[in-house]
Amino acid sequence: MKMESTAKVYEVKLVLDVARFGDDPLWQNGSLHFQALNIPWYSTTSHGQIVSNFLKKVKMPYDQILEIVGVDTGPLEDLLHDGKMSNSSREQITWLEQTLALTSNNWKIVVGYDPLVDCNVARTTKTTKIYEPLRHIFEKYAVNAYVSTGGSCGHFHHDNSMSYIQNPIPGDQTNLDGFFMHRVSPLEMETLLINLDGEVVQRSVVHQHGREAM
Secondary structure, eight states, rough: HHHHHHHHHHHHEEOOOOOOSSOIIIIIHHHHGGGTTOOOESSSETHHHHHHOOOEEEEEETEEEEEEEEEOOOOOOOHHHHOOOOOHHHHHHHHHHHHHHHHOOOOOEOOOOOOOOOEEEEESSEEEEEOOOHHHHHHTTTTTEEEESSSSSSSEEEOOOEEEEEEOOOOOOOOEEEEEEEEEOSSEEEEEEEETTOOEEEEEEETTTTTOOO
């Protein structure tokens, strides 16, 4: 299993599994293989059931803390696509902002189910749009990265010092299947896209807020 061998080589500290609907074979099968490595497995599903919002704090080297904020973006669909603010979307936005307001650690990653980057491919030059008000919230509370399922904008999109990371899904426009590995240091977070042959095919780096020039 490529994920398991990669986890051993790079001394992986945790697995972040992003899934939305139905039974997740990675949760059912992959997490069993990882038990021997004693690696925490955080999943947006639990045996086929969608888990509600969560906050996890992970101790990193150099006395740093990585905070993972999981948010169910299902109630935000109308807001993302039509700009309509329902009661459920307002509750999710309020929870996300209140949770981020209480965070003060070095690295912050928000995990959702839906991609937040919208691409306009009708013209020769591809333009992107990041949905509000989530973009404003991420900027206000210095979120480093947003991780979601795949979308139409490729796997990485940078907006100032923040990265939008979209997981590869079988049959998308890239015809690529694989997984991400994130390496966090005091100054930067590097994300590697690894295919099923164990090869690094893409990489992206996001710097710690306020330290881009160091």
